[in-house]
Amino acid sequence: SYVLTQPPSLSVAPGETATITCGGNNIGDEAVHWYQQRPGQAPVVVVYLDSARPSGIPERFSGSNSGNTATLTISRVEAGDEADYYCQVWDTNSDHRVFGGGTKLTVL
Protein backbone atom coordinates (compact mmCIF):
# COMPACT_ATOMS: atom_id res chain seq x y z
CA SER A 1 0.00 0.00 0.00
CA TYR A 2 1.00 3.59 -0.51
CA VAL A 3 3.06 5.08 2.31
CA LEU A 4 3.32 8.77 3.21
CA THR A 5 6.22 9.85 5.42
CA GLN A 6 6.18 12.99 7.57
CA PRO A 7 8.65 14.23 10.18
CA PRO A 8 7.14 13.56 13.63
CA SER A 9 7.81 17.06 14.94
CA LEU A 10 8.87 20.56 14.01
CA SER A 11 9.57 23.58 16.23
CA VAL A 12 9.42 27.12 14.89
CA ALA A 13 9.64 30.56 16.50
CA PRO A 14 6.76 32.99 16.06
CA GLY A 15 7.05 34.97 12.85
CA GLU A 16 9.25 32.38 11.19
CA THR A 17 8.29 29.95 8.42
CA ALA A 18 7.30 26.34 9.04
CA THR A 19 7.91 23.84 6.27
CA ILE A 20 6.27 20.44 6.71
CA THR A 21 7.13 17.72 4.22
CA CYS A 22 5.23 14.65 3.09
CA GLY A 23 7.21 12.03 1.21
CA GLY A 24 5.75 9.40 -1.08
CA ASN A 25 6.69 7.51 -4.22
CA ASN A 26 5.96 9.89 -7.13
CA ILE A 27 3.63 11.85 -4.88
CA GLY A 28 3.88 14.65 -7.43
CA ASP A 29 1.50 12.61 -9.58
CA GLU A 30 -1.14 12.56 -6.80
CA ALA A 31 -3.47 15.18 -5.38
CA VAL A 32 -2.37 15.98 -1.83
CA HIS A 33 -4.52 17.42 0.93
CA TRP A 34 -3.35 18.84 4.24
CA TYR A 35 -5.26 18.86 7.52
CA GLN A 36 -4.70 20.74 10.74
CA GLN A 37 -5.83 19.09 13.95
CA ARG A 38 -5.85 20.87 17.27
CA PRO A 39 -6.10 18.82 20.49
CA GLY A 40 -9.55 17.40 21.06
CA GLN A 41 -10.86 18.60 17.72
CA ALA A 42 -11.63 17.03 14.36
CA PRO A 43 -9.20 17.70 11.49
CA VAL A 44 -9.71 20.76 9.30
CA VAL A 45 -8.57 21.09 5.69
CA VAL A 46 -5.97 23.85 5.31
CA VAL A 47 -4.76 23.04 1.78
CA TYR A 48 -6.35 20.79 -0.84
CA LEU A 49 -5.42 19.58 -4.31
CA ASP A 50 -1.74 20.35 -3.62
CA SER A 51 -2.02 24.11 -3.30
CA ALA A 52 -5.63 25.32 -3.10
CA ARG A 53 -6.82 27.02 0.07
CA PRO A 54 -10.36 26.69 1.46
CA SER A 55 -12.22 29.86 2.27
CA GLY A 56 -11.38 31.07 5.73
CA ILE A 57 -7.84 29.67 5.73
CA PRO A 58 -5.22 32.43 5.94
CA GLU A 59 -2.98 33.11 2.95
CA ARG A 60 -0.08 32.22 5.24
CA PHE A 61 -0.86 28.57 4.47
CA SER A 62 0.39 27.33 1.11
CA GLY A 63 1.24 24.03 -0.50
CA SER A 64 3.32 22.55 -3.29
CA ASN A 65 3.91 19.08 -4.69
CA SER A 66 6.57 17.72 -7.00
CA GLY A 67 8.57 14.57 -7.47
CA ASN A 68 8.59 12.54 -4.27
CA THR A 69 7.75 15.35 -1.82
CA ALA A 70 4.72 17.48 -1.06
CA THR A 71 5.18 20.50 1.18
CA LEU A 72 2.95 22.55 3.45
CA THR A 73 4.38 25.98 4.19
CA ILE A 74 3.11 28.19 6.98
CA SER A 75 4.51 31.71 6.79
CA ARG A 76 4.71 34.13 9.71
CA VAL A 77 3.85 31.39 12.18
CA GLU A 78 1.57 32.33 15.05
CA ALA A 79 0.93 30.65 18.39
CA GLY A 80 -2.48 29.56 17.13
CA ASP A 81 -0.85 27.46 14.40
CA GLU A 82 0.42 25.00 17.01
CA ALA A 83 -1.27 21.73 16.05
CA ASP A 84 -0.77 18.39 14.33
CA TYR A 85 -0.65 18.45 10.54
CA TYR A 86 -1.45 15.50 8.29
CA CYS A 87 -1.02 14.98 4.57
CA GLN A 88 -3.43 12.72 2.71
CA VAL A 89 -3.81 11.27 -0.79
CA TRP A 90 -6.15 8.99 -2.66
CA ASP A 91 -4.22 5.84 -3.56
CA THR A 92 -5.69 4.98 -6.95
CA ASN A 93 -4.17 1.49 -6.95
CA SER A 94 -6.05 0.40 -3.84
CA ASP A 95 -8.83 2.99 -4.08
CA HIS A 96 -8.10 3.85 -0.46
CA ARG A 97 -7.44 7.13 1.28
CA VAL A 98 -4.02 7.28 2.95
CA PHE A 99 -2.79 9.60 5.68
CA GLY A 100 0.74 10.50 6.59
CA GLY A 101 1.83 9.85 10.15
CA GLY A 102 1.40 13.49 11.13
CA THR A 103 3.74 16.29 12.17
CA LYS A 104 3.40 18.04 15.51
CA LEU A 105 4.15 21.73 15.04
CA THR A 106 5.35 23.49 18.17
CA VAL A 107 5.54 27.28 18.24
CA LEU A 108 8.37 28.25 20.56
Add this chain to the structure above:
Amino acid sequence: QVRLVQSGAEVKKPGASVKVSCKASGYTFIDSYIHWVRQAPGQGLEWMGVINPSGGSTRYIKKFQGRISMTRDTSANTVYVDLNSLRPEDTAVYYCARDDGSSSPLEYWGQGTLVTVSS
Protein backbone atom coordinates in the same frame (compact mmCIF):
# COMPACT_ATOMS: atom_id res chain seq x y z
CA GLN B 1 -24.92 23.97 6.34
CA VAL B 2 -23.39 20.51 6.17
CA ARG B 3 -23.36 18.73 9.52
CA LEU B 4 -22.30 15.27 10.59
CA VAL B 5 -23.42 14.39 14.11
CA GLN B 6 -22.13 11.21 15.70
CA SER B 7 -23.43 9.07 18.54
CA GLY B 8 -21.99 9.24 22.03
CA ALA B 9 -19.04 7.61 23.72
CA GLU B 10 -19.02 3.86 24.27
CA VAL B 11 -17.24 1.56 26.71
CA LYS B 12 -16.97 -2.06 25.64
CA LYS B 13 -15.32 -5.21 26.89
CA PRO B 14 -12.84 -7.15 24.73
CA GLY B 15 -14.64 -9.43 22.30
CA ALA B 16 -17.75 -7.26 22.19
CA SER B 17 -19.10 -5.23 19.27
CA VAL B 18 -19.74 -1.52 18.89
CA LYS B 19 -21.93 0.40 16.44
CA VAL B 20 -21.30 4.10 15.91
CA SER B 21 -23.73 6.28 13.97
CA CYS B 22 -23.22 9.41 11.90
CA LYS B 23 -26.28 11.49 11.01
CA ALA B 24 -25.91 13.80 8.02
CA SER B 25 -27.78 17.01 7.31
CA GLY B 26 -27.53 20.09 5.13
CA TYR B 27 -27.03 18.30 1.82
CA THR B 28 -28.46 15.47 -0.29
CA PHE B 29 -27.44 12.39 1.66
CA ILE B 30 -26.94 10.05 -1.29
CA ASP B 31 -24.73 12.48 -3.22
CA SER B 32 -21.53 12.10 -1.17
CA TYR B 33 -19.51 9.20 0.15
CA ILE B 34 -18.96 8.89 3.90
CA HIS B 35 -15.61 7.74 5.26
CA TRP B 36 -14.64 6.44 8.68
CA VAL B 37 -11.31 7.47 10.18
CA ARG B 38 -10.05 6.52 13.63
CA GLN B 39 -7.40 7.93 15.92
CA ALA B 40 -5.95 5.97 18.82
CA PRO B 41 -4.84 8.00 21.85
CA GLY B 42 -1.73 10.02 20.98
CA GLN B 43 -1.59 8.51 17.51
CA GLY B 44 -2.26 9.62 13.95
CA LEU B 45 -5.27 9.35 11.68
CA GLU B 46 -6.12 5.94 10.23
CA TRP B 47 -8.53 5.62 7.31
CA MET B 48 -10.78 2.61 7.85
CA GLY B 49 -13.05 2.57 4.84
CA VAL B 50 -15.87 4.24 2.95
CA ILE B 51 -19.53 3.73 2.13
CA ASN B 52 -21.50 5.02 -0.83
CA PRO B 53 -24.86 6.03 0.71
CA SER B 54 -26.53 5.79 -2.69
CA GLY B 55 -26.11 2.07 -3.31
CA GLY B 56 -24.57 0.98 -0.03
CA SER B 57 -21.33 -0.30 -1.56
CA THR B 58 -18.34 -0.31 0.78
CA ARG B 59 -14.56 -0.55 0.79
CA TYR B 60 -12.48 -1.39 3.84
CA ILE B 61 -8.78 -1.60 4.47
CA LYS B 62 -7.47 -5.11 4.78
CA LYS B 63 -6.72 -4.96 8.50
CA PHE B 64 -10.41 -4.61 9.32
CA GLN B 65 -11.89 -6.99 6.79
CA GLY B 66 -13.96 -9.62 8.54
CA ARG B 67 -14.49 -7.41 11.61
CA ILE B 68 -16.06 -4.29 10.13
CA SER B 69 -19.35 -3.42 8.50
CA MET B 70 -20.49 -0.04 7.22
CA THR B 71 -24.19 0.41 6.52
CA ARG B 72 -26.61 3.23 5.87
CA ASP B 73 -30.24 4.12 6.45
CA THR B 74 -31.33 6.49 3.70
CA SER B 75 -34.62 7.24 5.45
CA ALA B 76 -32.68 8.57 8.43
CA ASN B 77 -29.75 10.11 6.54
CA THR B 78 -27.47 8.08 8.78
CA VAL B 79 -24.48 5.83 8.25
CA TYR B 80 -23.14 3.32 10.72
CA VAL B 81 -19.89 1.56 11.39
CA ASP B 82 -19.99 -1.72 13.23
CA LEU B 83 -16.75 -3.18 14.58
CA ASN B 84 -16.78 -6.59 16.25
CA SER B 85 -14.33 -8.76 18.19
CA LEU B 86 -13.08 -5.61 19.87
CA ARG B 87 -9.57 -5.51 21.30
CA PRO B 88 -7.97 -2.96 23.65
CA GLU B 89 -6.06 -1.58 20.66
CA ASP B 90 -9.38 -0.59 19.07
CA THR B 91 -9.66 2.11 21.73
CA ALA B 92 -9.80 5.28 19.68
CA VAL B 93 -11.84 8.25 18.58
CA TYR B 94 -13.85 7.28 15.53
CA TYR B 95 -14.72 10.02 13.02
CA CYS B 96 -17.05 10.04 10.05
CA ALA B 97 -16.15 12.42 7.23
CA ARG B 98 -17.63 13.41 3.87
CA ASP B 99 -15.96 13.87 0.53
CA ASP B 100 -17.08 15.38 -2.77
CA GLY B 101 -15.28 12.97 -5.05
CA SER B 102 -12.35 10.59 -5.05
CA SER B 103 -9.70 13.27 -5.46
CA SER B 104 -11.36 15.73 -3.08
CA PRO B 105 -10.41 16.18 0.57
CA LEU B 106 -12.49 15.07 3.53
CA GLU B 107 -14.01 18.48 3.95
CA TYR B 108 -16.66 17.83 6.59
CA TRP B 109 -16.11 15.80 9.76
CA GLY B 110 -18.24 14.59 12.61
CA GLN B 111 -17.30 15.53 16.15
CA GLY B 112 -15.81 12.10 16.87
CA THR B 113 -16.93 9.21 19.08
CA LEU B 114 -14.63 7.79 21.73
CA VAL B 115 -14.77 4.01 21.93
CA THR B 116 -12.97 2.52 24.91
CA VAL B 117 -12.27 -1.20 25.01
CA SER B 118 -11.33 -2.38 28.46
CA SER B 119 -11.99 -5.32 30.71
